[in-house]
Amino acid sequence: MNTPTPTPAPRSRAELIASLSEEITPVRRVKPSQGYALIALGSVVAAVISVVLHRLWMGIFAGEASSYFWIINGLLLVLGIASTAGLVAGSLPRVGARGNAPAWSAAMLAVVPVAALLGIATAAPGDTHATSGLMFWKCALYALCAGLLVAGSAIAVLRRGAPVSLERSGWLTGLAAGSLGSIAYGITCPLDSLAHVGIIHVLPVPIAAVIGRFVVPPLIRW
Amino acid sequence: MVADEPTFARLMVAAQNGDKAATNVLLSEVGVWLERYFRRRVPPHSIDDLVQEVLIAFYTKRATWDPSRAFLPWLAAIARYRWVDHLRKVYKHESKELLEDDAVEDSEEEVVMARVSLDRLFGELPAAQAEAIELVKIGGLSIRETAEKTGQSESLVKVNIHRGLKKLAALVEKAD
Secondary structure (H helix, E strand, C coil): CCCCCCCCCCCCHHHHHHHHHHCCCCCCCCCHHHHHHHHHHHHHHHHHHHHHHHCCCHHHCCCCCCHHHHHHHHHHHHHHHHHHHHHHHHCCCCCCCCCCHHHHHHHHHHHHHHHHHHHHHCCCCCCCCCCCCCCCCHHHHHHHHHHHHHHHHHHHHHHHCCCCCHHHHHHHHHHHHHHHHHHHHHCCCCCCCHHHHHHHCCCHHHHHHHHHHHHHHHHHCC | CCCCHHHHHHHHHHHHCCCHHHHHHHHHHHHHHHHHHHHCCCCHHHHHHHHHHHHHHHHHCHHHCCCCCCHHHHHHHHHHHHHHHHHHHHHHHHHHHHHHCCCCCCCHHHCCCCHHHHHHHHCCCCHHHHHHHHHHHHCCCCHHHHHHHHCCCHHHHHHHHHHHHHHHHHHHHHCC
């Protein structure tokens, strides 16, 4: 005759500790440098794929790129570095003050599209220079696609670590993906007007940040 | 007596290297530390479950501790993360309950957190939300009784509890 299987009693803490201790194995420590390296690798791969698909804009090396190109891509790089630093630091559990460099970097970058829009709004009738390149909105799409690779690397870093602020990690992933993805694609784009680079190439940043805020937390929850 | 920072750090290095005896001592000491940590934050009957949950998280994520950094802030961050997760589960449960049923269950299990922590956090909530949560979730009044006592409609009481609990969970997550 079969005897009913007794319902197992809830495991006591002592039993849990004994079992975990028995199963312990050596681990390789998670290092911030690995996180930086992985996100840098994702960005480089995104840039290489962009170059393969769209060809590198040689005007960058021929001195044809406008100041807007350098300034805006420089701001994107600063934001990319700041958000990557915040993201990697946040991938390891810690308490205490968090730097707000990504927020300030994003605020500085936000000045650019505002300036571009003001330029468009105050341009003389018939002045096409102010709106030059605005219709090439697909650049924003390509930059977002490049950002996917950066986001993938960032998510891998976060999953390997133990982020304790999922919402913040989501924002930072989006900011890093948007800014570094935009640079990765941007080296192939010959349009360097303020309107184009300042609006179309900056647009992926807020879009990716909002997507990151909502998509990333469920992927990194532990 | 709970182990001090250098002892924790030494045991943790040994645990990261796979030392079974050190791991056993470390987990026991961490358990005691966590018990103290949660004593002021969750109802007494929830402490052991939460401690065990954190011990498993601690064990799983042991590779994320860097010996060049302090151990206890790292442990506190994991404990707080699990606590927030616990609050979220409670919040989800409470929201579902409020949407499905007018009556309030008498289960203490779903009380959001111990009063000590709530008093400080309540200061951050709008008065109507804090009052609704306090009367229903801590005082044990029904939605109807709370509505009569506060002058809010029954729907408003439910909305205030729903929004207040959500905000509480967010406040705890943001607080460092």
